[in-house]
Amino acid sequence: MMARDRYLAFANSPFGKKLTGAIGLPQPTPLERFAPGRPDLLGPVIVGAAQGGRLAAPLAELLAAAPVATLFHGEYAGWTDIAAQHRLMTGRFDAKSSGTVGSAVFDATGIADPDDLAAIYRFFHDTIRSIARNGRILVLGTPPEDAPNLAGRIAQRALEGIVRSLGKEAQHNIAAQLLYVAPGAEGAANSSLRFFLSPRSAYVSGQVVRIGKPVAQDTDGYDSHAPHAGRTVLVTGAARGIGAAIAEVFARDGAKVICLDVPQSTADLLALAQRIGGERLTLDITAPEAPKTIVEDAMARGGYDVVVHNAGITRDKTIANMTPDAWNIVMNVNLVSALRITEALLDADALKPNGRVVCVSSIAGNAGNLGQTNYAASKAGVIGMVQGFAPVLAARGATINAVAPGFIETQMTNAIPLTIREAGRRMNAMAQGGQPVDVAETISWFADPASVGLNGNVVRVCGQSLIGA
Amino acid sequence: MLTANSLRRVAIIGGCRIPFARANTAYAEASNQDMLTAALQGLVDRHKLHGERLGEVVAGAVLKHSRDFNLTRESVLSTTLDHATPAYDVQQACGTGLEAALLVANKIALGQIEVGIAGGVDTTSDAPIAINERLRKVLMKANRGKTTGQKLAALAAIRPRMLMKPELPRNSEPRTKLSMGEHCELMAKRWNIARAAQDELACASHRNLAATYARGFFTDLMVPFRGLTRDNNLRPDLSMEKLAALKPAFDKHGGTLTAGNSTPLTDGAAVVLLATEDWARAHNLPILAYLRAGETAAVDFVNGDEGLLMAPAYAVPRLLEKLGIMLQDFDFYEIHEAFAAQVLCTLAAWEDAGYARDRLKLDTPPGPIDRTKLNVAGSSLGTGHPFAATGGRILATLAKLLAEKGKGRGLISICAAGGQGVVAVVER
Ligand SMILES: NC(=O)c1ccc[n+]([C@@H]2O[C@H](COP(=O)([O-])OP(=O)(O)OC[C@H]3O[C@@H](n4cnc5c(N)ncnc54)[C@H](O)[C@@H]3O)[C@@H](O)[C@H]2O)c1
Numbered sequence: 025m026m027a028r029d030r031y032l033a034f035a036n037s038p039f040g041k042k043l044t045g046a047i048g049l050p051q052p053t054p055l056e057r058f059a060p061g062r063p064d065l066l067g068p069v070i071v072g073a074a075q076g077g078r079l080a081a082p083l084a085e086l087l088a089a090a091p092v093a094t095l096f097h098g099e100y101a102g103w104t105d106i107a108a109q110h111r112l113m114t115g116r117f118d119a120k121s122s123g124t125v126g127s128a129v130f131d132a133t134g135i136a137d138p139d140d141l142a143a144i145y146r147f148f149h150d151t152i153r154s155i156a157r158n159g160r161i162l163v164l165g166t167p168p169e170d171a172p173n174l175a176g177r178i179a180q181r182a183l184e185g186i187v188r189s190l191g192k193e194a195q196h197n198i199a200a201q202l203l204y205v206a207p208g209a210e211g212a213a214n215s216s217l218r219f220f221l222s223p224r225s226a227y228v229s230g231q232v233v234r235i236g237k238p239v240a241q242d243t244d245g246y247d248s249h250a251p252h253a254g255r256t257v258l259v260t261g262a263a264r265g266i267g268a269a270i271a272e273v274f275a276r277d278g279a280k281v282i283c284l285d286v287p288q289s290t291a292d293l294l295a296l297a298q299r300i301g302g303e304r305l306t307l308d309i310t311a312p313e314a315p316k317t318i319v320e321d322a323m324a325r326g327g328y329d330v331v332v333h334n335a336g337i338t339r340d341k342t343i344a345n346m347t348p349d350a351w352n353i354v355m356n357v358n359l360v361s362a363l364r365i366t367e368a369l370l371d372a373d374a375l376k377p378n379g380r381v382v383c384v385s386s387i388a389g390n391a392g393n394l395g396q397t398n399y400a401a402s403k404a405g406v407i408g409m410v411q412g413f414a415p416v417l418a419a420r421g422a423t424i425n426a427v428a429p430g431f432i433e434t435q436m437t438n439a440i441p442l443t444i445r446e447a448g449r450r451m452n453a454m455a456q457g458g459q460p461v462d463v464a465e466t467i468s469w470f471a472d473p474a475s476v477g478l479n480g481n482v483v484r485v486c487g488q489s490l491i492g493a
Numbered sequence: 494m495l496t497a498n499s500l501r502r503v504a505i506i507g508g509c510r511i512p513f514a515r516a517n518t519a520y521a522e523a524s525n526q527d528m529l530t531a532a533l534q535g536l537v538d539r540h541k542l543h544g545e546r547l548g549e550v551v552a553g554a555v556l557k558h559s560r561d562f563n564l565t566r567e568s569v570l571s572t573t574l575d576h577a578t579p580a581y582d583v584q585q586a587c588g589t590g591l592e593a594a595l596l597v598a599n600k601i602a603l604g605q606i607e608v609g610i611a612g613g614v615d616t617t618s619d620a621p622i623a624i625n626e627r628l629r630k631v632l633m634k635a636n637r638g639k640t641t642g643q644k645l646a647a648l649a650a651i652r653p654r655m656l657m658k659p660e661l662p663r664n665s666e667p668r669t670k671l672s673m674g675e676h677c678e679l680m681a682k683r684w685n686i687a688r689a690a691q692d693e694l695a696c697a698s699h700r701n702l703a704a705t706y707a708r709g710f711f712t713d714l715m716v717p718f719r720g721l722t723r724d725n726n727l728r729p730d731l732s733m734e735k736l737a738a739l740k741p742a743f744d745k746h747g748g749t750l751t752a753g754n755s756t757p758l759t760d761g762a763a764v765v766l767l768a769t770e771d772w773a774r775a776h777n778l779p780i781l782a783y784l785r786a787g788e789t790a791a792v793d794f795v796n797g798d799e800g801l802l803m804a805p806a807y808a809v810p811r812l813l814e815k816l817g818i819m820l821q822d823f824d825f826y827e828i829h830e831a832f833a834a835q836v837l838c839t840l841a842a843w844e845d846a847g848y849a850r851d852r853l854k855l856d857t858p859p860g861p862i863d864r865t866k867l868n869v870a871g872s873s874l875g876t877g878h879p880f881a882a883t884g885g886r887i888l889a890t891l892a893k894l895l896a897e898k899g900k901g902r903g904l905i906s907i908c909a910a911g912g913q914g915v916v917a918v919v920e921r
Binding site for chain 2: 067068088091093094095101104107108111112113114115116118120121122123124125
């Protein structure tokens with residue numbers, strides 16, 4: 025059973041809307057999420073760019089395939105040629121006559137000097153009010169470390185401040201992200217542009233993502249509507265909560281999912297595996313023989329394409345009151361077993377070419393939390409694991425990344441005392457908790473065969489939570 | 494008049510329109526000037542005409558506020574064209590857009606100008622509402638009053654009834670008081686046009702338009718406007734069953750015209766860019782097709798026992814004779830679908846030997862056309878019909894169809910209020 029957000033439901037009832045409006049309470053509206061059959065991209069899209077931008081072609085390619093119409097900001101008249109080349113409908117943006125749009129995208133990769141940043145100010149100054157509820161803001165930059173000189177580095181780093189502020193200002197469930205695309209990685213940006221302009225990224229906001237040198241060639245015959253077709257995916261902790269949603273999303277997008285969980289959850293696991301046409305793997309990941317069993321399963325299936333380390337637990341106590349057991353079990357489940365399993369799979373060559381490892385961290389891993397030294401240590405350790413493994417996996421043509429959920433409506437968060445729970449839920453730009461599917465969609469994007477340039481990233485799924493930001 | 498040594502070919506370079514919207518929907522708050530400006534700016538953007546001084550811009554609207562007396566010029570001043578580009582308004586009912594193109598084309602052919610834009614716009618959502626005629630007379634009299642006393646005395650004649658009864662623009666013929674639909678219903682009866690045949694034509698229009706959108710044909714002929722990226726009248730899933738369920742709209746007893754096989758009131762704007770071949774070459778712009786010739790006819794529908802919308806049936810054979818070609822010598826037929834019945838009456842008339850002899854004064858009727866070449870990209874039943882914008886929409890669509898085909902000839906036929914019809918031949 026999913027925990028319900030009663031306030032969200034109340035605030036959207038006719039009476040609740042009136043009352044919350046009258047007394048100035050937050051008025052969150054449910055996030056618009058992806059569902060099969062619904063449009064993939066939020067259009068029309070307003071485009072803008074600073075001189076020398078590198079991402080016009082990949083962006084036009086994506087939008088033309090959807091297809092989604094575009095509007096160009098007055099300073100970006102060059103877009104008409106790019107649109108024509110890609111048979112993409114476009115017209116000049118005019119705040120008065122263009123109507124509302126689904127997204128606004130600014131290609132800032134060409135910004136070489138802090139003075140040039142005014143172009144991005146003008147773009148959003150003119151367009152932000154035209155972005156519809158549940159819309160998207162996307163800024164594309166050059167990783168500061170790849171800028172050719174000091175001025176470029178400073179200007180590119182400044183983008184983070186702009187985007188994080190836009191995320192907080194835009195409201196109405198509008199999400200804002202910054203995508204740093206390294207020179208030469210433009211061709212690897214497609215899956216990320218698609219994700220961040222789609223309803224799939226509903227609860228992801230204020231994030232900075234780096235797209236680097238592709239670890240593998242983009243796979244042929246790839247279908248963005250069923251990106252995981254023909255792939256084998258292991259999900260740990262799949263019986264319920266976020267894990268079950270991950271399994272469902274992978275199955276929806278074409279994968280064969282191996283659902284792993286402890287023996288106590290056999291009934292739930294069975295029902296899930298049946299529902300999604302997946303397989304079960306019943307074991308405790310902390311058991312000494314677990315890595316070996318998992319490797320055997322992988323080898324029997326010709327290897328895994330994707331491994332999602334989702335299983336996790338909390339045993340909250342302040343450090344003075346915490347028992348050694350509580351420390352150990354949290355570290356073992358959340359971090360150590362994930363590390364051992366990954367190592368074993370790599371040693372046995374059981375991760376297939378263009379393979380993916382995705383870990384589940386937590387915003388407590390960035391922020392720390394009262395009573396969570398063990399949990400925060402494990403989740404911060406997961407970030408270390410992702411960063412440390414990234415070059416190792418890249419060398420094998422694979423990637424490793426992590427999601428860091430904020431407040432997600434599950435049994436885990438339902439166990440938090442009410443007042444703290446209510447605060448956790450509202451203290452973000454969306455004024456509501458996320459759903460397990462929001463985490464699942466983000467993991468599916470990392471795991472996408474086309475996400476060859478994403479490696480070593482940690483992306484929060486937190487509605488731009490104030491905590492640890 | 495003739496400033497060139499010989500006539501010059503008139504190239505169609507491109508077109509631009511905003512998606513058409515059913516009245517009182519997406520463009521309810523947009524004015525004619527907003528819409529015409531958006532279409533013009535789209536054309537300017539696509540062809541990089543910023544700061545260019547063109548020979549002229551000619552457009553018009555059928556329903557126009559008095560403040561829009563200089564609609565086209567005012568719209569030009571809102572674009573990035575050189576503001577030294579002259580402009581004027583024309584109005585020939587639904588023929589406005591195509592007639593405007595013929596005017597620009599003639600000046601190009603004669604050497605008076607090198608390049609021009611033609612088009613039209615209409616809104617029935619932001620239509621001018623005139624005050625009650627008696628109230629207007631009172632106000633005019635008060636205005637003429639020299640002293641305050643005289644003014645007040647005149648105003649004392651105002652009665653509440655005058656305020657309650659404004660004069661709405663009506664889609665009807667001033668001389669017959671019949672609406673256009675009622676007139677077309679009479680034509681359908683005269684030519685025995687079956688309901689099913691009309692519904693089939695409507696279905697095909699929506700189906701063809703949806704398919705043409707799906708293959709991306711319109712992407713470089715349109716700009717998004719007020720949240721629309723395609724005509725909101727389009728029903729890709731329209732079926733004969735759905736159409737059959739509709740009640741007659743103009744003749745409750747035994748009528749065959751319905752809301753499904755007649756065009757709805759629509760808002761929108763469309764423009765086309767015309768130029769000499771030299772101008773196109775100098776600006777590095779490819780030519781879609783050439784506007785070869787045009788003809789305008791009118792019929793006496795008041796006393797002459799002719800249908801209101803039958804003028805194109807006369808205009809086309811006259812033009813064919815001048816060009817020395819047959820009705821069958823075309824690859825595309827673009828017959829504006831004011832009503833499905835209008836198209837079918839015209840086609841029936843061209844096949845009728847008696848009509849050819851008595852009315853068209855022809856020994857042999859123009860004959861049938863290959864129906865698979867008719868309105869292949871959809872027409873007004875699908876897109877909707879913002880009166881003055883229809884000509885520009887059709888001209889650009891046909892020019893691009895010919896460009897895609899590489900070589901060929903297309904016919905345009907547009908009926909208009911007042912018993913008029915404007916037709917043209919486009920070639921590549
Ligand atoms: N819910 C949130 O708000 C939130 C926030 C941040 C991070 N997370 C993380 O997301 C992940 C999933 O959280 P959830 O909310 O779905 O939790 P949950 O408690 O609902 O589900 C966790 C699943 O993991 C399984 N599991 C636990 N120990 C295991 C073991 N040793 N071996 C195999 N399976 C085991 C459990 O049986 C359960 O099915 C966890 O890693 C959690 O730390 C959740």
